[in-house]
Amino acid sequence: MPLVDLVMPKMGESIMEATILKWHKQPGESIRQDETLLEIATDKVDSEVPSTVSGIVEEILFKVNAVVPIGTTIARIKTGVETSAGKPETNNPIKDQGTRHNDQGPLTGEEEYAEVETVSHFKPQPKPQPQPNITSQQNGNRFYSPLVLNIAASEGISLSELEKIPGTGNESRVTKKDILQYLSKRKAANVKPQASRSQEEVMVVPMHQIRSEEEEQRVTSNQQLTTYTGNVEVIEMDRMRRLIAEHMVRSKQTSPHVTSFTEADVSNLVMWREKVKKDFEKREGIKITFTPLFIEAIVRCIKRFPLVNCSIDGDKIIIKKDINIGMATALPNGNLIVPVIKNADQLNLVGLSKQVNSLADNARNNRLRADDTQGGTFTITNVGTFGSLMGTPIINQPQVAILAVGAIKKRPVVVETPQGDSIAIRHMMYLSMSYDHRIVDGSLGATFLTAVAKELENFNAEREY
Numbered sequence: 001m002p003l004v005d006l007v008m009p010k011m012g013e014s015i016m017e018a019t020i021l022k023w024h025k026q027p028g029e030s031i032r033q034d035e036t037l038l039e040i041a042t043d044k045v046d047s048e049v050p051s052t053v054s055g056i057v058e059e060i061l062f063k064v065n066a067v068v069p070i071g072t073t074i075a076r077i078k079t080g081v082e083t084s085a086g087k088p089e090t091n092n093p094i095k096d097q098g099t100r101h102n103d104q105g106p107l108t109g110e111e112e113y114a115e116v117e118t119v120s121h122f123k124p125q126p127k128p129q130p131q132p133n134i135t136s137q138q139n140g141n142r143f144y145s146p147l148v149l150n151i152a153a154s155e156g157i158s159l160s161e162l163e164k165i166p167g168t169g170n171e172s173r174v175t176k177k178d179i180l181q182y183l184s185k186r187k188a189a190n191v192k193p194q195a196s197r198s199q200e201e202v203m204v205v206p207m208h209q210i211r212s213e214e215e216e217q218r219v220t221s222n223q224q225l226t227t228y229t230g231n232v233e234v235i236e237m238d239r240m241r242r243l244i245a246e247h248m249v250r251s252k253q254t255s256p257h258v259t260s261f262t263e264a265d266v267s268n269l270v271m272w273r274e275k276v277k278k279d280f281e282k283r284e285g286i287k288i289t290f291t292p293l294f295i296e297a298i299v300r301c302i303k304r305f306p307l308v309n310c311s312i313d314g315d316k317i318i319i320k321k322d323i324n325i326g327m328a329t330a331l332p333n334g335n336l337i338v339p340v341i342k343n344a345d346q347l348n349l350v351g352l353s354k355q356v357n358s359l360a361d362n363a364r365n366n367r368l369r370a371d372d373t374q375g376g377t378f379t380i381t382n383v384g385t386f387g388s389l390m391g392t393p394i395i396n397q398p399q400v401a402i403l404a405v406g407a408i409k410k411r412p413v414v415v416e417t418p419q420g421d422s423i424a425i426r427h428m429m430y431l432s433m434s435y436d437h438r439i440v441d442g443s444l445g446a447t448f449l450t451a452v453a454k455e456l457e458n459f460n461a462e463r464e465y
Contacts, residue, residue, distance in 0.1 A: 002078070002079060003058055003076045003077065003078055003079075004052070004053050004055070004076065004077045004078075004079050005073040005075075005076055006037065006049075006051065006052060006073065006074055006075045006076070006077060007071050007072060007073050007074065008040070008049075008068045008069065008070050008071060008072050008074050009049060009070070010070045010071070015042045015070065015370070016069060016070050017042075017067055017068060017069045017070060018040040018041060018042045018067070018068060018070070019040060019041045019042075019065060019066070019067050019068075019239070020038060020039075020040055020062055020063070020064055020065065020066050020068060020074070021038075021039040021040060021041050021046065021064065021065075022038060022039040022064060023037070023038045023060060023064065024036050024037055024038060024039070025037055025038075025057045026057065026060070027057050027058060027059060027060055028056065028057065029056070029057050030054075030055070030056050030057075031051045031054065031055065031056075031057055031077065032051070032054050033050075033051060033052065033053055033054045034050045034051065035050060035051055036048045036049070036050055036051075037049055037050060037051045037057070037075065038074070038075075040068075041239060042370060046366060047369065047370050051077060053077055053079045054079065055077045055078050055079035055080065056077065056078045057075060057076075057077055057078075058075075058076045058077060058078040059075060059076040060074075060075050061073060061074055061075060061076075062074050063169075066169065066173075067147065147176055148162075148174050148175070148176060148179050151176070151179050151180070151183075152179065155183055157179075162174065162179075165178055165179060165182045166178065238333075238335075240333075240335045240337075241335055244335060244336060247396075247397065248394050250397065251394050251395050251396070251397045252394065254397055255395050255397070255400070255436040255437075255438065256436065256437040256438060257392075257394070257395065257434050257435075257436070257437070258434065258435055258437045258440075258442060258445060259392045259393075259432055259433065259434045259435075260432065260433055260435075260442070260445050260446045260449050261390060261430060261431070261432045261449075262430070262431050262432075262446075262449050262450055262453045263428055263429065263430050263431065263453070264428070264429050264431060264452075264453035264454075264456045264457050265413065265426045265427070265428055265457050266408060266427050266428070266429050266456050266457065266459070267426045267427040268457070268458075268459040268460075268461040269290070269293055269427075269456055269459040269461075270408060270427040271427075271461060272459065272460075272461045272463070273288060273290065273293070276288070276465055280353075280465060284350055284353070284354070286353055286354060286357050287353075287357065288349075288353050288465070289353070289356065289357075290382075290405075290408075291327060291356050291380070291382060292349060292352035292353045292355075292356050293349070293456075293459075294380060294382075294405055294456070295325050295327070295341065295344055295352055295356070295380060296349060296352060297452050297455035297456050297459075298325065298378065298380060298403060298452055299323055299325065299344050299345045300455055301448055301451045301452050301455060302323055302345075302378060303323075303345065304451065305444065305447070305448045305451070306319055307319065307439065307440065307444060308378065308400065308401045308435065308440060308444070308445075308448050309323060309377045309378050310377075310400055310439065311377075311398040311399060311400060312398070312400065312436070312438060312439055317439060320377040322342070322343060322375070322377060323343065323344050323345040323377060323378070324340050324341065324342050324343065324344065324375050324376050324377045324378075325340065325341045325344040325376070325377075325378055325379070325380060326338040326339070326340045326341075326373075326376030326377075326378070326379035326380070326396060326399075327339060327340075327341065327356065327359070327360075327379070327380055327381075327382075328379060328380070328381035328382070328393075328396075329359070329360050329363045329364070330385070330386075331363060331364060332364060337363050337368070337373065338373060338376060338379060338396055339359035339360070339362070339363050339368055339372045339373055340359075340372065340373060340374065340375055340376040341355045341356070341359065342375065349465050350465060359372060376396065376399060377399060378399060378401060378402070378403075379393075379395075379396040379399060379401075379402040379403070380402070380403050380404075380405065381393050381402060381403070381404045381405075382404075382405050383404050383405070383406055383407075384405055384406040384407035384408060384429070387407055388406055388407060389406045389407055389409070389430050390404065390406040390430040390431075390432050391404045391406070391432060392404075392432060392434060393432070393434050394434065395434055395435070395436055400435060400436040400438075400439050400440055401433055401434065401435040401436065401440060401445070401448075402433065402434050402435075403431065403432070403433045403449070403452065404431070404432045404433070404434075405429060405430075405431055406429055406430040406431070406432070407429070408427050408428070408429045409427070409428055409429070410425050410426070410427055410428070411425070411426065411428045412424070412425055412426075413426045413428060429456075431449060431452060431453055432449075433445060433448070433449045
C-alpha cells in the first residue's frame with residue numbers, strides 16, 4: 001500500500017512556520033479524508049489540519065510543541081490508492097499550498113522571510129542552488145529551526161559548532177532549550193565564540209531574524225534577570241502573549257509612531273442606533289453595534305485618502321486597492337486578536353454588522369480560520385469598550401495606520417446655530433490615530449482623522465439601514 005506524505009500547510013502570505021499543538025490521531029489509527037489529524041498554531045491563529053486522504057496513520061514525524069516550517073512533511077498515511085511515483089499529487093491541496101511560494105516569482109516586502117543573507121568568507125563559492133525552504137537549515141539528517149538559527153547567528157555560533165550541540169528534539173533536533181543551555185555552559189566556562197568560520201561554511205539566515213548588537217544586549221540583559229526581591233509571583237507568558245509582545249516591540253522598532261487626536265459629536269449616530277436597534281435585531285437576527293458604523297465612516301474616508309491604506313516595501317509605497325479592515329478583538333483570556341473584514345467597501349451596513357458579529361464571536365470561541373486574520377490594510381480598535389476615553393494604539397504591521405475610538409460620554413458643549421451659540425448636552429467621543437511617519441505626515445494623518453470625525457458628526461439620523 002502506498003504512503004502519502006502530509007505536509008505542513010501554508011496558512012497565510014507571511015506565515016512560514018507553525019507549532020504543533022495536538023495530534024488527534026496516532027500511528028496505527030485509521031483516518032478518513034478531511035478528518036482532523038492535528039491542530040497547529042501560527043503567530044496569527046490556531047487551526048485544524050485535515051487529512052487529504054483516507055487510510056492508516058503510518059508515521060508521525062514531529063512531536064507536540066515542535067516548530068515546523070511550511071511545506072515540511074509532518075506525517076505519512078498508508079492508503080489503498082495507487083499513485084504514480086515521481087509525479088506530483090494533484091489532489092493534495094495542502095501540499096500544493098505548502099510549496100506554492102516557490103512558484104510565484106519575486107516575493108514582496110510583506111513576506112518577511114523572503115530575503116536571506118549568506119554569511120561566508122570571500123573565497124569564490126559555487127553558485128548556490130535554490131533553497132526549497134529558506135526558513136530552515138538542513139545538514140545531513142539534522143534540521144535547525146529559524147529560532148535556533150537566529151540564536152546561533154546572534155551569538156556567533158558557526159555551523160560546525162552548531163552541529164556539535166547535542167539535540168533533544170525529534171531525530172536529535174537542536175531545540176531552543178538545547179542551544180540556550182549550550183550558551184549558558186559556554187559563558188560559564190568563559191569560552192569565547194569561534195573567531196572565524198571555515199571557508200567552506202555557509203549559513204543561510206533570514207535577514208529580519210539577525211538582531212543588532214544593541215538589541216542583543218537588551219535581550220541578554222532581560223534573560224539574565226533571574227532574581228526578584230519582595231513578595232512576587234512569576235507567571236510564564238502563554239504562547240499568544242509572547243507573540244503579541246514580539247509584534248508590539250517589532251512595530252515600534254519598525255515605524256516611527258505619531259498619534260493625532262480629535263473629538264466628534266456623535267449624538268445623531270447614537271440616537272439613530274437607539275431608534276432602530278430593536279427592529280434591526282428582529283429583521284436581521286443580529287444586534288447592531290457602533291463598530292460597523294465606525295467602519296462605514298472609515299471606509300468612506302480611505303477612498304478619499306488612499307495613502308493611509310498602504311504598506312512600505314523598502315523605498316516603495318504599496319497602495320492597497322482592497323480595503324480590508326482589521327478590528328482588534330479582546331479574548332476572554334485577556335489576549336488580543338485582529339480578525340479582518342475583507343472588501344469592507346463592498347458591504348452595506350447590514351453586511352458589515354454580520355461580519356463584525358460573526359468574526360467577534362468566532363474569535364471569542366476560538367473558531368477563527370487562518371485566513372480570517374490575514375490581509376488587513378487598516379485597523380480600528382475600540383478602547384471605549386472598556387471605558388477608556390482615548391488611547392495611543394500601536395500600528396498593526398505591515399499597515400501604516402490604526403484608529404482608536406474612545407468611550408461615548410454625555411458632556412455639555414457649545415453648539416453653534418444660526419440663532420447664536422448655546423450650551424447643550426451632547427454625546428461626545430474622542431478619536432485617536434497612530435500612523436507611520438515614514439509615509440503619513442502630520443497633515444495627512446490629522447486631515448484623515450478629522451474627516452472620519454466629520455463623517456460621524458454628519459450621520460444622517462433619517463437614513464434606512
